[in-house]
Amino acid sequence: MTSEERKIIKDLTKCDFKEMHAYFMKKSEERKNWTKEQKQELKKENEKILEQYGYCLMDGHKQRVGNFKIEPPGLFRGRGDHPKMGKLKKRIMPEGVIINIGKDAKVPEAPEGHKWQKVTHDNKVSWLACWVENIQGSYKYVMLNPTSRLKGEKDWQKYETARKLKDCVKKIRGDYEQDWKSKEMRLRQRGVALYFIDKLALRAGHEKDEETADTVGCCSLRFEHIKLHSEWEDKENVVEFDFLGKDSVRYWNFVPVEKKVFKNLGLFMKGKQPGDDLFDRLTTTSLNKYLSELMDGLTAKVFRTYNASMTLQDQLSKLTEPEENVNAKVLSYNRANRAVAILCNHQRSVPKTFDKSMTNLQNKIAEKKKAIKEAKKEVKELKTQVKGSNDDKLKKQFEKKKAQVQRLQDQLFKLEVTATDKEENKEIALGTSKLNYLDPRITVAWCKKHEVPVEKVYNKTQREKFAWALDMAEKDFVF
DNA sequence: GATGAAACTTAGCATTTCTATT
DNA sequence: AATAGAAATGCTAAGTTTCATC
Numbered sequence A: 001m002t003s004e005e006r007k008i009i010k011d012l013t014k015c016d017f018k019e020m021h022a023y024f025m026k027k028s029e030e031r032k033n034w035t036k037e038q039k040q041e042l043k044k045e046n047e048k049i050l051e052q053y054g055y056c057l058m059d060g061h062k063q064r065v066g067n068f069k070i071e072p073p074g075l076f077r078g079r080g081d082h083p084k085m086g087k088l089k090k091r092i093m094p095e096g097v098i099i100n101i102g103k104d105a106k107v108p109e110a111p112e113g114h115k116w117q118k119v120t121h122d123n124k125v126s127w128l129a130c131w132v133e134n135i136q137g138s139y140k141y142v143m144l145n146p147t148s149r150l151k152g153e154k155d156w157q158k159y160e161t162a163r164k165l166k167d168c169v170k171k172i173r174g175d176y177e178q179d180w181k182s183k184e185m186r187l188r189q190r191g192v193a194l195y196f197i198d199k200l201a202l203r204a205g206h207e208k209d210e211e212t213a214d215t216v217g218c219c220s221l222r223f224e225h226i227k228l229h230s231e232w233e234d235k236e237n238v239v240e241f242d243f244l245g246k247d248s249v250r251y252w253n254f255v256p257v258e259k260k261v262f263k264n265l266g267l268f269m270k271g272k273q274p275g276d277d278l279f280d281r282l283t284t285t286s287l288n289k290y291l292s293e294l295m296d297g298l299t300a301k302v303f304r305t306y307n308a309s310m311t312l313q314d315q316l317s318k319l320t321e322p323e324e325n326v327n328a329k330v331l332s333y334n335r336a337n338r339a340v341a342i343l344c345n346h347q348r349s350v351p352k353t354f355d356k357s358m359t360n361l362q363n364k365i366a367e368k369k370k371a372i373k374e375a376k377k378e379v380k381e382l383k384t385q386v387k388g389s390n391d392d393k394l395k396k397q398f399e400k401k402k403a404q405v406q407r408l409q410d411q412l413f414k415l416e417v418t419a420t421d422k423e424e425n426k427e428i429a430l431g432t433s434k435l436n437y438l439d440p441r442i443t444v445a446w447c448k449k450h451e452v453p454v455e456k457v458y459n460k461t462q463r464e465k466f467a468w469a470l471d472m473a474e475k476d477f478v479f
Numbered sequence B: 001g002a003t004g005a006a007a008c009t010t011a012g013c014a015t016t017t018c019t020a021t022t
Numbered sequence C: 001a002a003t004a005g006a007a008a009t010g011c012t013a014a015g016t017t018t019c020a021t022c
Helices: A003-008 A018-032 A036-053 A149-179 A185-200 A259-269 A284-294 A300-319 A326-343 A354-387 A392-424 A431-436 A440-449 A460-465 A467-474
Strands: A055-058 A061-064 A098-100 A118-120 A129-132 A139-142 A226-232 A235-244 A250-256
Touching: A061 A149, A149 A185, A149 A284, A149 A300, A149 A467, A185 A250, A185 A259, A185 A284, A185 A300, A226 A259, A235 A259, A284 A300, A300 A326, A300 A440, A326 A392, A326 A431, A354 A392, A431 A460, A440 A467, A460 A467
Parallel strands: A098 A118
Antiparallel strands: A055 A061, A098 A129, A129 A139, A226 A235, A235 A250
């Protein structure tokens, strides 16, 4: 609103937005009712746009660009209780866009009547274009698609760093346990924080300003975010975490900890009140500085990658039964993936259609069971008929029916596995960990060992993204 | 040490596309 | 061929990390 409008409108709850809402509902309804031809036409248009703007040439190789469309104007929502919710996100004009391109490359033309803010040739960064967004004043970048060589190499590097941590994690753990009894408060706090980051896969948690939603990570935990329970459900020294993390997703967990950790936390909280930092002597910068001294490339987030991938490997070996069929094995894989998602607190809201699709699935299962019952009955009948005759045709029919029963039973098993998987996955998101935390070489090696086609666990895009790991499938890789 | 710019990864949800079923 | 439901993809916000400057 303008300042004039703000004088008139002071309480949004007194505004009636029904007309606006109806307008957009109508728009979306209209779009839904487009004819097949119109939809085809739109699809073609989009393909043309992708062809023209969706690729770039990097070191002579054609690469897919990730986000080549400028973000359109609109109302900023933000996640959680965001102080800037509802602000107008302005349209970006070419005059606000910087182009980063090879020295000798042809610079794309700005839209007619406009100029780019600047054209640079910085080959030390990966972005192709950038602009400053008006809500937070932060930079937005046009970068390459995850399937690109550049991103793939970066991804591989990330997992190599995590693998390196494996060799020194024992020492690091020993060190931070020592720090729990240090004379210096700073070191005690660092020791406990690092223990949380390692054990619970918490994010680093840097300080944020008042202009963003109030969320925290490990280093920014405050007094009110934990509660100490000397006893809780027959366990001792339990820490209750309750805070909003990235994207305002709630982290709520009861964790039994070592006595020394428990006592230290009591110490850190002494004399403090809600609003005070739990780790007042610790910042992400100092923590990362310390970590980088322990191992080249080590930062707080490496622990998340490391523990996620280790959990996957560990759970895969525990859950996979070599004698089971492919569907059962895929369920085991998903369960291992799920263990990681739970560790990393990757939640999702229950899909709107969850109950309905669950019911549908149950109906299918019931139908299948009925079909099996009937087929079995027919098998039985045929069996008695076959016994009393020498009819080859009848015998063939009998064998065929038996095969059908087997097929139906396989289908039933698959449905039941799907239902179990779906139910267990109701409020858990697997995608994030699969895409960002799990070393694909573990997955690929598991597929090979257990004769599960890679397609069962990675879709097309994922296979493209992890092409570098799939290529290594010939070698037996152990994390 | 504090602060902010810069560049990159990670995140959940809405929309779009695909697939199976009728 | 139409349609519903599932799966894939797009979108862009929200993190982490590093580096420069005071």
